[in-house]
Amino acid sequence: MGTETVLFDIDLIQRYDRPGPRYTSYPTAPQFAAEFDESALRAELRASNASGKPLSLYFHIPFCEHLCFYCACTKVVTRHREWGQPYVERLLREMALIRRDIDAQRPVTQLHFGGGTPTFLLRADLERLVNGIQAQFRLLDDDTGEYGIEVDPRAIEPGVLALLRNRGWNRLSMGVQDLDPAVQKAVHREQSLDLLAELIQEARSLGYRSISLDLIYGLPLQSPQSFAETLAQIISLRPDRLSLFNYAHLPERFPPQRRIRAEELPSPAQKLEILQQSIGALEAAGYVYIGMDHFALPEDELTRAQLQGHLYRNFQGYSTHSNADLLAFGMSAIAMVGPSYSQNRKDLEAWGAAVDAGRLPVERGLRLTADDLLRREVITRLICDFRLDVAVVEARHGIDFWRYFAESRGTLEALARDGLITLNEGGVTVLPAGRLLVRHVCMAFDAYLGRSQTQFSRVI
Template sequence: MHIDSEQSVIVDSDLIRRYDQAGPRYTSYPTAPHFHTDFDETDLISALQTSNHQARPLSLYFHIPFCEHLCFYCACTKVVTRHHEWGGPYVARLEKEMALYLKHLDASRPVEQLHFGGGTPTFLRQNDLTTLLNSIHRHFQLLPDDQGEYGIEIDPRALEPGTLKRLREFGFNRISIGVQDLDVAVQKAVHREQSLELLAEVMAEARSLGFRSISLDLIYGLPLQTPESFARTLEAVITLRPNRLSVFNYAHLPERFPAQRRILETDIPSPENKLRILAESISTLQQAGYVYIGMDHFALPDDELTLAQKEGSLYRNFQGYSTHAGSDLLAFGMSAIAMVGPNYSQNIKELDAWGERLDHGHLPVEKGIRLNEEDLLRRHIINRLTCDFRLDFAALQQQYGIYFRAHFSDCLPALKQLEEDGLIQMDAEKLQVTPQGRLLIRHVCMVFDAYLPQKSVRYSRVI
């Protein structure tokens, strides 16, 4: 299937105002709030044993929760500390977790994807980082250089000299850097001060070492931002020519994330200014040659994500957009989420409780869910919508044995409304998201989310 990834996204302000409601980002389906504690360690072990027979390749995620500084906007699971010596015991427990996994897992399966997230993975001092990398190499079958998608999140402010070189020698070929905003006043308001010069220096070093992809994250809607100030940030970032850019909406949920209480609501841009920032950013990025991949993500035309979207092979998981579908995702570290076959499991979110479970010889599963056939169908639909902006009804019938209009008859009124409002087009063969509907793809996906009415969950706004 050929996907027209060159189709521009259109910012329809009236449509966005009408549909700008809260909704999931769909890095999984069902989403994490619907996991339950009935799913435990024994369920994960059973899933691992079943997966050995299916012999899918592996994807590994390591959550390094530590940060030296508290960024006020952050909604990640983290531990803020200046105690770098905490890294050693944490790495030792990650080694225990890997060993426990391997009691039930065929580790000869190739690791196609590897990701370090956080927190700040580069919080680890080089000796602890080297210990962790060596342990991963001992336990798992890594691919030769650049055959896998091996990425790590980098904080330029927490990067020891030589760390990038060590990562590259191990096989990492991608880095992701949180920038958020380059305006000094905005940086002070969110407690993340980082210069353009430092960012450029780290990117130049990464390129000289042969990292093949650099992704930068920006956030719009932060305190004291204006359309003019964010335009200056975007202009500076584009001159560095990252391979990928993420432009996220700041979700202000101080009742869930206490650090956000330090942000004055009166400093947050008005909805009108947020929409203007978004619209102007999309226009600027498209003029600079970036392709809108979807869900806040942009990439250069020759990037692997762009090429995968053209081919219809793009995939979305907890690490965002990916070119590696069909892997079993193993997750290590506090709060990390695994996906093994038709199962999700999430680790304990508290550092001490996570470590104590491992010290007693148990996989630290806190909750999870086993997907039924209907879940798998709806997950497939949501994944294809977020990656392709299109559904092929004949392909659904062939793969799942369902007639779209009959199976989803209860969704047809909502889809008809989306069609009347210009977000989608439907005929007997397909559902196609329009250029106006691309920014609201989360809203299109929500039509197929059977769990949304079942539980009151506070999500971020779509735009």
């Protein structure tokens, strides 16, 4: 990474640091509607079998022993780890319900346990879940799949990493957020560097292929100096991937954030200083800016996929497996099957009741139109490649690109004048000064902006 990859232009950032979608999907989740129900999902599942595409499986484990005040995830905070057992039983039933309509012999190229805290599950419960997945779906046995789990170093039983590695898991991610004790106390997430280092060492000794750590800037009591110390400690651990997220303080939407004192948050100027110095430190350490808050080592699969034009982005972040139907299990989990999205019920009891009654627990979803699919491809390629080849899009969708996107031209020309992109008849290229602001480039192609009152986080 260097100035040819990302350029920190503080004037541009201050001008363009406005709210916008994160584009983990397009259309984004606020467009999902209750009209897309269980029968709609079952129809999409059956139709998807004709494609022969591989499968991606996501399992949402919502439980957390500790409440992190910054958290905006769907979760259930409890110390009752025995709650995991009935939850796993229902996950097994939900898989069986899905298999009524899906060809379960399609290979699973991607599998992810997210949360919440997946390692909240006791080892016996986790093993029962893994056994059930292996019994009901066709997992790869050659270690070429992208099988990962989110780990909380404070909540994991001995032997769990070895169990998963022996079953084919090869990736893990951990939320660190910050290592400064005062910051950790302010957000109610206290964990030591030693604990983190021990777990990473164990994972590497077991042969995990990729280790990813998450940091958040903009948390209470952070300063450029304190965060620089955190980042130096993290870099010394040499994670394969690192995410640097902006904390969005939205206490009216996320009640746990009401416990954070707004007066203790760093100022906008301090946040920009933290971001700028962090990019410099990661650059010096050899990390490549993948995009949308993500960095990776040059030899990492994400970096190689981006260079080859194969990078993809979905609800779990960047991925090297784009051509798969995503099946989702557990409360609030989001699936992407064929030209559709569907989200499970977000209430634990409602989700469980639907599964117990033999119904897929769909709460809402969306079947994408041809326009949605076209715009999704445009936005995905910009986020993943930082460039857009108009000829490729025209050939794939049978359109005259600039006539179709005539309403986007004015916005794009303004971005070009400001040095965020280059623009010509052949396509769009995001320049180094625009890469941190790529969400703004994507927004030029978003047909839904302004149609709802959804409150998005700021771009930076």
